[in-house]
Amino acid sequence: MSGAQGRLTLWMIEIFAAIAETRAISGAAKRVGASPSAVSQQLSKLEDGVGVILVDRAARPLRLTPQGEIFLRRAQVILDEAALARSELLGRDLSHLTRVRLGMIEDFDADVTPRLLTDMSCELRACQFLLETGPSHRLLTGLAERSLDMVVAADSAAPIEGLEIHPLLSEPFIAVVPLVAGKPVATSAQALREVPFIQYTQRHHMGRQIAAHLARQDFVLSPRFEMDSYHAILSMVAEGAGWSILTPLGLLRAHRFEARVGVIPLPIAPFARAMSLWALRGGLGDMPAQTAARLRPILTDLIVGPALQRMPWLGEGLVVLGADGKAID
Numbered sequence: 029m030s031g032a033q034g035r036l037t038l039w040m041i042e043i044f045a046a047i048a049e050t051r052a053i054s055g056a057a058k059r060v061g062a063s064p065s066a067v068s069q070q071l072s073k074l075e076d077g078v079g080v081i082l083v084d085r086a087a088r089p090l091r092l093t094p095q096g097e098i099f100l101r102r103a104q105v106i107l108d109e110a111a112l113a114r115s116e117l118l119g120r121d122l123s124h125l126t127r128v129r130l131g132m133i134e135d136f137d138a139d140v141t142p143r144l145l146t147d148m149s150c151e152l153r154a155c156q157f158l159l160e161t162g163p164s165h166r167l168l169t170g171l172a173e174r175s176l177d178m179v180v181a182a183d184s185a186a187p188i189e190g191l192e193i194h195p196l197l198s199e200p201f202i203a204v205v206p207l208v209a210g211k212p213v214a215t216s217a218q219a220l221r222e223v224p225f226i227q228y229t230q231r232h233h234m235g236r237q238i239a240a241h242l243a244r245q246d247f248v249l250s251p252r253f254e255m256d257s258y259h260a261i262l263s264m265v266a267e268g269a270g271w272s273i274l275t276p277l278g279l280l281r282a283h284r285f286e287a288r289v290g291v292i293p294l295p296i297a298p299f300a301r302a303m304s305l306w307a308l309r310g311g312l313g314d315m316p317a318q319t320a321a322r323l324r325p326i327l328t329d330l331i332v333g334p335a336l337q338r339m340p341w342l343g344e345g346l347v348v349l350g351a352d353g354k355a356i357d
Contacts, residue, residue: 081095144323174308177311191306203272204274212292234301245296262274
């Protein structure tokens with residue numbers, strides 16, 4: 029440590045915040061899109077610049093020194109102000125944007141995500157797109173921890189402060205049941221009680237939503253299987269191992285099983301989940317609202333149209349939502 033104060037950069041501060049969040053050089057490197065050696069070098073330059081040790085490198089996982097804890101509070105303020113300045117400067121002109129870290133729910137990874145990225149890349153020719161796909165809870169955590177700039181995810185059970193939300197889609201839950209001689213093995217709530225139930229995992233918010241709704245309707249079941257894969261669930265339904273509750277998106281994602289399972293309205297009170305685009309408030313100017321507007325016709329073409337053709341009885345249950353949260357005609 030030279031002890032001589034030097035010049036600090038926003039890049040150094042962003043890297044320090046990433047180290048503080050991940051508690052690892054490798055984790056910070058992945059978060060900011062740099063090599064571990066570059067991250068370590070920038071941390072050393074930052075510590076030289078402020079004249080104190082900020083991170084205890086000998087600890088596993090890494091931990092901040094008392095001085096590092098103090099600096100982190102100021103670093104977060106600096107990054108917030110930088111994001112606000114970036115937003116004000118960008119306004120509606122996104123042509124100079126160089127990097128966007130986008131998170132997309134797994135349900136969209138086959139069709140919607142490629143279409144969206146293709147459209148965005150044609151307009152933002154100088155921009156690098158860093159894509160992460162995964163379950164909603166993981167994407168929203170990444171957004172809250174600033175490893176992602178915006179995400180498309182199912183609405184969360186708990187509100188997250190500091191985010192802007194742009195509604196996209198509302199989809200009802202449906203029942204998928206085995207077929208016998210080409211017809212659903214059961215369609216009523218009472219008859220389905222006699223068929224083994226395959227639960228979408230309660231480790232995810234959607235699974236907890238389903239379990240909570242069943243409890244509210246006094247339709248508590250004892251799942252024989254609990255799984256986190258649409259393909260695995262629908263494969264087992266197709267083989268006659270049981271029935272499940274999913275969404276139209278789940279069925280479309282595992283479309284190779286469509287012809288081998290029965291799809292019926294939920295035989296208890298209906299309920300739905302919503303999809304939205306979430307972003308750090310003010311961090312990307314008008315880009316989140318523009319991206320949501322770009323996504324809505326894509327969802328109409330690739331999700332709502334095919335689903336209603338397969339399941340016309342969904343009616344107004346499956347709808348694209350406008351910026352006001354109301355269904356688009």
